[in-house]
Amino acid sequence: MIEIIMLVILVSAAAVFFRLVKGPTVFDRIAAADAIGAMFLVILVLLSLYFERSVFVDVAFIFGLLLFIEVLIMAKYFEEKKGGKRN
DSSP states (O other), X not given: OHHHHHHHHHHHHHHHHHHHHHOSSHHHHHHHHHHHHHHHXXXXXXXXHHHTOTHHHHHHHHHXXXXXXXXXXXXXXXXXXXXXXXX
């Protein structure tokens, strides 16, 4: 069952990868990269269940934190690049 779920997630990631490459705006590409990262995070947790190893959950937790920080940094960078005002 876990294998089927991982396969569905990988197919969804392939569909989102199209938006990452083709996205009309930078923010679409950022959202697509974040979605692919979240899908990879879910696959790490599923691998933890499949192999019965808790180390994958630890890696997934750190990866989730880095993914969140990455999106914040990219959003801040592109906001300043477009001429957004700082408070």
